[in-house]
Amino acid sequence: MSNSKVPKQIDRRYIYLILLVGIIVPLLVPLGFVSEVSDLSKQVYDLVESTPESSVVMISFDYEPSTATELQPMSKSIIEHAWRKNQRIVVLALWPQGVQMAEMAFADVLKKFPGKQYGKDYVNLGYKTGGMVTIQAMGRNLREVFPNDYKGTPLDNLELMTGVKNFNQVGYMMSMSSGDPGLKQYVMAAHDIFKAKVSGGTTAVSAPGFIPYVNDQKQLYGLLGGLKGAAEYEAMIGVKGTATSGMDAQSVAHMIIIIFIILGNIRAYKIRHLKQ
């Protein structure tokens, strides 16, 4: 078999360039594709929707900026949905940078809800190390783990925290999670030990590992998986955010990858054919 007949591999630089163009163009010129809402995302929406008004709910920001593209739109959508239902939000973070991510998410959503006040409508408890043990300890006595909020204000001085002692007073718990500690630990500790209602979102790459927890025992009330989950949630609450526009870019990127897979197989087939 002569080497000249063997189809050449596409230079990876061309692959990168084509992918770059494929991602940038839909971001600049949205294509307007519509995402179908999956059952997993609908379950998360239903959990927020069915939780009574003025309930205290908990959102754990268990991620850092690297995964913010996928998880930050989810967080903002959940906050907006919860506030539309007049639910009061307690925020914490099992990841150090989660505190900043929460601050940024609330700063964005507060523009739509200028009347919402810190201490009354939302509280940020800050970051705590310890992962699953922290969740277990919170389930027994929240104040033992978080005696103050992230500003150093004692929880007893915050109107929202009145009567909130442990998970029994929390409507649901959401973990926006990009790894450990995160959603898995909330399932194992908050749900399995304290029977709290747990839901959340993860990066697309981690989502398949969480699907077994969405079961008849309701270990997880649905799951938002990656940018698609975030876009679905935006669609359900009628918001066109960064996830919706990002889905166009992701869709084109996926199509490009599929085309390259086909090209790779054509090349492999030709090589096999030449060898024979």
Place this chain on the structure above:
Amino acid sequence: MKRFVPLLITFIVGIIVLSSEFIPHKPFSSVNEGLENWFLIISGFAIILGQLSLIKVNSMKVADKAENWKFYLAGLIAFAVMLLCGILWGTQDAKGLLGNGDLIIAILGKKPFEYLFSNIYQHLSATMFALLAFFIASAAYRAFIVRSFESTLLMIAAVLVMLGRTSIGTSFTAWLPQQWKFLHLPNIADFIMNYPNNAAQRAIMISAALGIVGSSLRILLGIERSYLGGSD
């Protein structure tokens, strides 16, 4: 003695924590709560230990002029700048040693720590993660090749899930009549995720759990001692 005492502590603490799961009453439950608090305190110190280790390891690389020592130096400088910004002008609502840095806020619009976080760290971090997409595209072209029955299955499943999870893919089969909706790409993707994926994930989880039980027992009984830092 140096090894016996840690092994004894591990055994006793392990047995208490394990027992409290099956006997959730005093004294086990209260001792377990105390141990949890200890764990949280020790975890806090672990962060400081990690930072000290980071400084030590990187400083040694720089001092020894190890390969790529300039990157280690850059890491150290970044660490020091963020640390100083946090200590001097505080983070978020917390004041630093020099107060809030109102003059800097007037120029930058934010506290120095917040400014660096949202304008540098956030974008660098997101960029690193986003680069994965390019590597995946290149790797998919090279790796997703039909070579055997298993690799064909893997490729077909991957393509179907990718199509089912995109808005474009959804539009390909949106025209299907109701009785053929099971062939709608998102439905096929859901099927793959909910049944074959779920079954495999559960098998992995159960296997991993059994592995954890085994290795935990080895640690409790002192058979596994590598966490002590030695080879024996």
